[in-house]
Amino acid sequence: MRALPVRRIATTVLSATLLLGAAAPAIAAESGSSQGSTRQAAGEPVPDVEKLLAQVNTLGDVGGVLTPVTDLLTAVLKAEKGQLPEADATKLTASAKEAITEATGTAPQTPALPQKPAAPETSTVPQTPALPQAPSDTDKAAPDPKADALKALQTTVDALLKAATGGDAAKAAGAVPPVLTGLVNVLAATLVGGGLPAPDLAGLPALPKEPAAS
Template sequence: MRALPVRRIATTVLCASLLIGTAGPVIAAESDSPPSNAQEAARAPVAGADALLAQAKTLGDAGGVLTPVTDLLTAVLKADKGQLPAAEAAKLAEPVKAAITKASAAAPKAPEAPALPQTSTLPEAAALPKAMPDDARAAADPKADALKALQTAVDTLLKAATGGDVAAVAGAVPTVLTGLVNVVAATLLGGGLPAPDLAGLPALPKLPEAKLPAAPNVPQAPALS
């Protein structure tokens, strides 16, 4: 009589084993099955993700410039009389140049204005001005100009910080700080970023628009009699 419970236990274990053996391939098949439409929808990117990623990258590029430049400024301002050993100055200058070069490559290029039609077939046609004057072309790419000016300011600071001229260091540091502010401003104004909405914050100025000069009036050809 004592064998009966043992048989029942063995029978239960056997049934459970058969059930697990039968369900195992089904579970494996379900895990290997392609994702359903609901799963694909859950993995879909955020609406407008490409534009938002571009904005995030724009800020990241600006931040990548700020960090090495501020590291250089901190080292110079903490050094005795603002002087750095040549090796330390070169070590600090390398990431600055790399960051500015990277940000310059990522800066959007200003579109060139289309060439104006030629009027040389008319008699005594007046010469037309350039499609876009140099000053207007420069204003169309403020971020690139700001990055270039910042690199020049950094070079001036490095020269002063390794040349023993304390007065030159004092004059170069504010120029570098202004260059950093210009890079940030150009990034915010020209990077397609959302407008700030902080209460009490003054409105940012708009970038100057490059406009083509008006073409001079061309005299009409005399009518043939």
């Protein structure tokens, strides 16, 4: 192979260097703009992020309850005469109860009302203590349908465990529907009182309104 003349090689290298030098500022600017946009996007959360995260967490809590409870129901329904080995029943029930407990712990609590600071004492004369007053309607805790539904679901799961290990197929079959109803109640209470967006599916009936505090 015949070697290229040195002059031609030098000319080619010089031309390539000039082209790269001319394009370098544009490439650097584009790269810097892209990196800046990435940093800006990563540093700025979406609007109403706290509200949206709360809604996502609410749905996550419900999903965490549904899976272990439906696993327990499926195992009972597929078992012969609805009876499970005690070890299996205990394991499945423990998972369901743990999920219910976790969802109950993350349920929003009603904040306590702020108390007014006591007036400074201006006299050394002993004051007659005031009689205790009955709590007003504003002092009562607001109802929490989700917490009530989770508590009721816990009771039905306990009953299902007893029926699925008691040797009576009829009792096992009878213990399944209350658990299903309990799951539906948890879903309904979450949709009504969980601050989630209203469904917009055409033809879907409106959800019931959350009961007002009595």
